[in-house]
Amino acid sequence: MRPVITVKDLTKKYGSLRAVDGVSFAVYENEIFGIVGPNGAGKTTTVECLEGLRVPSSGSIRVLGLEPKADGYKLRQLIGIQLQEGKFPDRIKVKEALELFASFYSRSVPAGHLLEKVGLLDKADDYFDNLSGGQKQRLSIALALVNDPQVVFFDELTTGLDPQARRAMWGMVRSTREAGKTVILVTHFMEEAERLCDRVAIVDQGKIVALDTPANLIRSIDGGLRINFSVNDSGIAAQLESIEGCRLTASNRDITIQCADYRVVGEVIRILGENDCDFHDFTVSKPALEDVFLSITGKEIRE
Amino acid sequence: MMVFRQFIKLTSTELRLFWREPIALFFTFIFPVFFLFMTMEIFIPADAPKEIVINYVTPSLMVLIIASTAIYGVPMTIVSYRKIKFLKRLKGSPVTPIIIMGSFGLANFIATLLGIALLVALAMGVYGASLAGSPVSFLASFVLVFLSLAAIFLFIPAVARSERTAIAISQIIFFPMMFFSGVFIPLDRLPDWIRSYISPFLPVTYGVELLQRLWLGTPFDDLTREVFILLGVLCLGLVIAARTFRWE
């Protein structure tokens, strides 16, 4: 596989703060590469160094064989950018924004084609201000694709959107990849990374703490299954804890049990039944990327 | 040629956006005309010869339009575009900063020119104003006044982070500037101490001086002092802007 982006020992300091602290990774052609981590982890700083919008303190970056700062002008012809919380003037119409950005590039995709792709065809004459949150993000996607880029950067594309709009965005990210592009997706939404990304870099305090496919990352943590339920009398916890191969955490009346196999599930239900214990909201789940993050950093990611 | 296409598209888009901005339209078209009629009908003594007074009033109101673009229009646009990260988004495209800033400048210049066309048409049609000097040197000086004022007030978006701060700074600057530089009140009617210690330090003063004298027929060659001062203001403004301008 051919690396499209290579980053070596990238560091970005703001005063004494190391926002990005010695990060190295490669992104391969046509993959969706996720960067996840909590607020302030350095995700945006990292991708904006790749886009040439920020100057690294040290380290080396190659994007499509170009150095983002020195060859910025050439590189920007080839990449597409969506900025975190980036907006457009209130009174610009959708199609005007597309025509404006199309005029910047030596080659561009026809506006109608792009609008159709992101589902904004009937909004072409609407002001940016009058679009819904999801429609604004659709426009950002269209503008990021206007030059038919080889690499696209999405930074918090779905933050603040409702689940339905979020799913629509996911479809667009997938189709961007299917169109042969390489996608860098920054998010703090673990489910999004797990569903969309081929590989994920987990970033915390400026460092990459894990980098692999979502499946491998999940496999790497032990704990297997996760059982959650609530009880009225938490006294039962002591008995449940004695089940072999079970790790129990109780907070108030909510009980979480991590275990390796389904046999434990049967045991738990048996003990609850034998003790006539009232329980509700009983769920059994496999671990997700969310749990990987928790187990590696010891922190919950926001949301 | 691509640079040219980018420049045209940015300029025309910016002009359209200006056209959809009620406050900008008010300051460019309504306010100066309102002020023209107020001055001619109410502020000046009843026995003053209107056909003479109008030729003092017209050029100073032109400076009013230029100054409101330079002090309110351009800084506000920049601060709000920066806040929504539109400037950064432009910078992430293959457009050079010179193209971006140049197109903002040209769009604002065209808007100002339209406002002035309306003002001059009314001043000529209603009160018989007429340009006594050379139209070419007047137009060239007009461009100079626009550029130097637009450049020097670029410090506002450099120091103001939010729209509210920008408006506050603009307001603090705008009204005293208009009163002490001969726009609202002729310089010779201001107290001596203002005329010697305040007016000479306001760049707008030289804009009013230059345009008023040219309009009244003073030859361009006699106004080199004003021209050089405004050129100096332009250079200073550009240097400060280049050093302090923030894209995000």
Ligand SMILES: Nc1ncnc2c1ncn2[C@@H]1O[C@H](COP(=O)(O)OP(=O)(O)OP(=O)(O)O)[C@@H](O)[C@H]1O
């Ligand atoms: N221009 C700047 N000046 C000073 N500090 C900055 C600047 N930009 C970012 N930082 C700091 O660097 C750290 C990393 O910021 P960054 O925006 O990269 O985080 P992030 O991972 O994108 O977070 P979020 O999920 O909130 O978007 C933060 O502590 C932030 O406060």
Ligand SMILES: [Mg+2]
């Ligand atoms: Mg961020």
